[in-house]
Amino acid sequence: MTSRIVAVLNQKGGVGKTTTTVNLAHALARMGRKVTVIDFDPQCHLAVALGVVSKQQSGIDEVMLGNADFAGQQIPVRDNLNLIVAGPRLQEIEQLSDSASRRGDLLRKALAQGTGDRDLVLIDCPPSSGILVANALFAAEELLVPMTSDYLALQGLSHLMGTIKKFEAALNKKYRLLIVMSRFIPTRRLSRDVLHTVKKYFPAQILATPIRETASLAECPSFGKTVFEYRPGWRSARDFEALADDFLTGRVM
Amino acid sequence: MAEQDESSMIGYDPLAWLHDSPEAENTKSTAVPESRPAPAGAGGVDEEGDASECEDIAARAVEAAQNVVEPDVPVEWDETEADLTDLALQSAPDQGQSAESSGHIALEPVQSIQTVGELHRRLLDMLDSCNKIDIDASAVSQIDTATLQLLLVLKLTAVKQQKEVSIDFPSEKFMEAADLLGLSEMLSVDRAVAGFF
Numbered sequence: 001m002t003s004r005i006v007a008v009l010n011q012k013g014g015v016g017k018t019t020t021t022v023n024l025a026h027a028l029a030r031m032g033r034k035v036t037v038i039d040f041d042p043q044c045h046l047a048v049a050l051g052v053v054s055k056q057q058s059g060i061d062e063v064m065l066g067n068a069d070f071a072g073q074q075i076p077v078r079d080n081l082n083l084i085v086a087g088p089r090l091q092e093i094e095q096l097s098d099s100a101s102r103r104g105d106l107l108r109k110a111l112a113q114g115t116g117d118r119d120l121v122l123i124d125c126p127p128s129s130g131i132l133v134a135n136a137l138f139a140a141e142e143l144l145v146p147m148t149s150d151y152l153a154l155q156g157l158s159h160l161m162g163t164i165k166k167f168e169a170a171l172n173k174k175y176r177l178l179i180v181m182s183r184f185i186p187t188r189r190l191s192r193d194v195l196h197t198v199k200k201y202f203p204a205q206i207l208a209t210p211i212r213e214t215a216s217l218a219e220c221p222s223f224g225k226t227v228f229e230y231r232p233g234w235r236s237a238r239d240f241e242a243l244a245d246d247f248l249t250g251r252v253m
Numbered sequence: 254m255a256e257q258d259e260s261s262m263i264g265y266d267p268l269a270w271l272h273d274s275p276e277a278e279n280t281k282s283t284a285v286p287e288s289r290p291a292p293a294g295a296g297g298v299d300e301e302g303d304a305s306e307c308e309d310i311a312a313r314a315v316e317a318a319q320n321v322v323e324p325d326v327p328v329e330w331d332e333t334e335a336d337l338t339d340l341a342l343q344s345a346p347d348q349g350q351s352a353e354s355s356g357h358i359a360l361e362p363v364q365s366i367q368t369v370g371e372l373h374r375r376l377l378d379m380l381d382s383c384n385k386i387d388i389d390a391s392a393v394s395q396i397d398t399a400t401l402q403l404l405l406v407l408k409l410t411a412v413k414q415q416k417e418v419s420i421d422f423p424s425e426k427f428m429e430a431a432d433l434l435g436l437s438e439m440l441s442v443d444r445a446v447a448g449f450f
Contacts, residue, residue, distance in 0.1 A: 201268045
């Protein structure tokens with residue numbers, strides 16, 4: 001069985017990568033999909049948001065270094081939802097003495113060993129453009145780019161697209177790219193203008209449901225809960241439910 | 254090209270480059286989005302300023318370069334130096350060239366003073382015929398100051414002619430050499446993808 005491997009990335013910080021990964025993954029799991037999320041950020045925020053706080057536990061680091069396999073590192077965190085934590089050695093990947101191309105290919109090789117019965121593997125990337133993001137780009141076939149509706153996010157998206165196009169040219173592959181408008185403030189004119197601009201360049205690539213900015217989304221990580229557990233039925237939970245449906249059915253703006 | 258309409262809350266559109274050259278989509282690079290918008294009515298002044306600053310840095314870099322690495326083979330300095338410094342002058346200005354076009358060139362594993370003349374000729378041809386030049390530096394295992402100097406002058410010339418030069422996938426050796434000479438920023442080599450290919 002082949003899993004959809006999706007990198008959730010944007011080198012800009014604060015755009016909602018981890019929030020999107022956690023809540024979209026849980027929404028998909030609640031819809032019956034078997035999902036594994038990989039915490040690919042040495043800051044370990046994804047694991048914390050799912051209530052896993054041990055920083056010493058090994059995870060994707062040892063899988064990439066060849067000392068563990070994908071299946072063995074998964075932690076069941078919710079029904080249908082597994083987590084692979086970052087692990088303390090993830091940062092060491094940057095310092096390996098191998099050539100950069102070898103270091104960049106570690107995750108792809110690790111996932112190529114098999115992802116079992118998983119329907120989806122979501123990789124929550126760090127907010128950077130370094131070797132870890134390169135690994136995610138080598139490994140993934142699909143990219144999910146959360147972006148906020150402000151001007152600097154547009155600048156960041158421009159830079160990100162440059163990097164993605166270079167990888168596409170060099171790896172001779174075309175990513176399926178989807179954008180999620182996150183932290184969206186519908187009453188703000190700038191938000192609408194940014195959305196209009198993004199739509200112009202990415203027609204049929206923006207998932208139909210924008211995730212609106214709410215206090216509950218900001219609060220739930222501190223309790224180690226997803227929004228479906230922290231505020232079930234509230235607006236943000238409904239947004240992510242709709243987003244998950246968009247993601248599965250390909251519904252776009 | 255990057256300006257939005259007046260009622261928009263977005264002044265400069267940083268994504269405009271994505272639509273600049275649809276036919277060359279697969280070879281577009283990050284060089285474009287990093288370019289700065291020119292304030293309305295002040296474009297010429299800004300470009301002058303940028304070019305002047307570039308030339309200062311270039312001069313310092315070239316001076317540093319000449320102090321760092323000496324070629325280990327006899328070379329025809331007169332001809333080569335004349336070629337390098339005259340690059341901007343010899344290249345025809347881009348007048349009446351309306352179609353967007355891009356050229357691609359891959360650097361050889363060993364780029365030395367012995368090969369720089371040929372590279373110079375190819376880049377000149379490309380500069381005349383293309384609005385954008387993509388240089389693949391992934392295979393470089395050895396590069397000398399003459400080649401880096403040529404690339405630097407190419408960048409400067411391109412700025413003056415409002416053309417784009419992008420150095421893609423620089424190898425680690427390329428980055429080492431560019432860093433050593435303090436040219437990484439000037440050459441706009443992208444660390445995000447350095448050394449992967």
